[in-house]
Amino acid sequence: MNLKRRLVILCGLLFCLVLLVSGCSSGGKSSSGGGSGDGKAGTRDSTPHVYVPEASGTGLLGGPPLTLDISHTDQGYLMALYDGSASKANIQITGPDGITYKYFITTPGEYVTLPLTSGSGTYTIAGYENIVDNQYASLYKETIEVTLADELLPYLYPNQYVNFSSESRAVQKASEVVKSASSDLDAVADVYHFVIEHVSYDTEKAETVPAGYLPDVDETLSTGKGICFDYAALTTAMLRSQNIPTRLEIGYSGKIYHAWISVYIEDIGWIDKLIEFTGDAWTRMDPTFASSNENNEKILKYIGDGSNYNLQYLH
Template sequence: MNMQKKLLSFHSKYMSFLIIFCCSLTACEIEKHEKANIQFKKQQILTPHADGILEYTSEDAVIDASNASDGYIMIHYKGNSKKEKAQIVYPDGRAYLYTLQGGYEVFPLTGGDGNYTISILEYVYEKEYKIILTAGISVQLNNEFSPFLYPNQYVNFSSENKAVQKAEELSLYCENEVQIIDSIYQFIIYQIQYDFEKAKKVHINYLPDIELILHEKKGICFDYAALMCAMLRSQGIPAKLEIGYSGSSYHAWVLVYSSQKGHIHDIISIHEGWTLLDPTYASQHSAQNTLAHTISNTYFSLYTY
């Protein structure tokens, strides 16, 4: 009888321990998920809108500058020409030329505050175009980072994209910005291969398709930069797609902003502010070589998207 009581007492204590232990584990897991979910909920993918509050129109075109203070405009060409273009002249005089694809499209105002001139050009003959609509706007950004958080024609993404969903997955348990940058950076450089054949025949008006890049797991420098910027922006981290020259090569790379210091890929420093990252080069070289390359090589930006 005493033995039974002892066994019952032991069994009761053992079960109590198991219940407490399991509950503790569950609580830890719940807390871990809650922390991750809280962080996840903070990331709201920004969606551009053509609100029609400030519009410039012609018979065949619309320039919607309703959200210029958020760092973008939207253009809609409604004519029959298949080679229409948009030109945006920045406050510093630089001119950005885009080929329109149809429907409402988003174009960033990455030159900061100041006066911009937007023109829509309709194809006439050979290299001749005529201006069918022009607008001058004065821009004062609500947030200096907005142009580098919204999607645009070059960095095109939405919440439905698998690339964005992958970014959410990679960021779920990250505790800070640097860890998110590291997670996305390493995913891209190890999962995406450089496409040498595509590089030989890429068209001048080529635009990256982040879904196709992720599906095929290969791309050119433009693809690497666009995919990385899209994934970072979807997680609330400002990222610039830069196009210009790396040494003597025409190239695309990324500038990422962080409010924290740290390291990614073990040895590459992330500064407080903007840090240059070259995922194309990193995908083909070691972390040490990549670090040496980005330090010693000259990157000269012509365009920022």
Template sequence: MNSADLSSGVVSISYAVKKNVKTKVMISKGKESYTYNLLAGKTEEKFPLQLGNGEYTIALLENISGKSYKVVKQSSLQLKLKDENVIYLNSVQNISWTSTDKATAKAQELVKGKKTDEERVKAIYNFITTTIVYDNKLAKAVPSDYLPDIERTLTMKKDICYGYASLFAAMLRSLDIPTKLVMGNTEYVDVYHAWNEVYLNGKWVTIDTTLDAGTVQSKKNAVMIKDSKMYTKAKQY
């Protein structure tokens, strides 16, 4: 069912999803867990072990009926990372990237000549906030199983907050800058939201490219690093 690259803090799930059977993977540690949909046609998908060091349980679930699922496979593993920031450099299901993507090539182009991580982050931030437009149509009818696609976001030049945060994370991770995709609530908007935390100068800072794209594209000034107290985290990837 799974293999783990424990030095990177990820688990790879290989499973042939049965036709018309909703299949999920649940990754648990203690009382906390993350659940993901497994997609038909995918030979392997990677997921982060973002609940810290310790023992994880990996369970594969298949839908029986309605909202009922049964466990079809289960295993456990131990995570012992010296630096948990490495978790946030990986390509995973909702922040999927490769070194040959147009988005990662664009990241390399944008940071040419930049000497510090702060300069690199600012260059990617400026590109996204000036280029990607909020997709109001998608926001009104977003599928429950929606997953970002950084190449689609870059090509279409529009997305919802989830897509903004995934693109920003992927571009920065491709530059070896640890970046989290975070979901939860903020005092800035009245709907469930996605943003990023970026490891800069020895600490995690909050950056919201979706919010700032609206500000910048309205010809107003935006401050890149936000007050983290304005954000309430529910999930992080």
């Protein structure tokens, strides 16, 4: 079964499971600790900072019908252009950690940004073109050396899974939401609370979402509905646009496939007295569970327990 299809189906099952684990919440959503939300202007600059991927053409790999621009791998991404006549192309990226990421390109003639999330080192990149059904023809297989200018950069740029630009409504909304923040911790709390209070889990979508689904952060924002993939992508886009490194993470929560986020800031403090930022590590946040269970104490403890999560992919 297609990986993304499996994600949304199992995420729906996980949603039901966590409701049973946490029970019906008796408390409302807490905004204590780390949040601003008093309507007053904060001291932190809330101007959007959107990193823009570029296909400069100074470094290329492959060629028509599937060309990769590797001009800016030091920034943590490469760009793929498919201009063939097949229904889709596939790029597989294996980094120094040995994890293989598979990306599908279904829109010919448009560059797609693909992240390099395995850190600095040797990457093997393979390109394929769809022939029929699930059969693909191999186009090339190459290795490149990547030296990141900063290990956090892959988690600041937009990419295929977290797709946004300076014109995105999600970017503008993030700027509005964090206006009263005086620190990055405040900004994270404000975005987190906004998402869990304004987006509801869409069980119908989870049952009908097509194979190869990718989140549309502006659609999630405007409809106020989504699956775990949508929650994670919207929160990630909003935080990245505020220059806050954020990872969209995919893996297992228990035995169920799921999507959540982790955030890196240098501030030290707590959000809702249960989510701790230490200033030197990635901190897990699960907006899907928090929203579905009204951000109650039991679910926040579940999210905070690393044994409940098994990370497989970063985007």
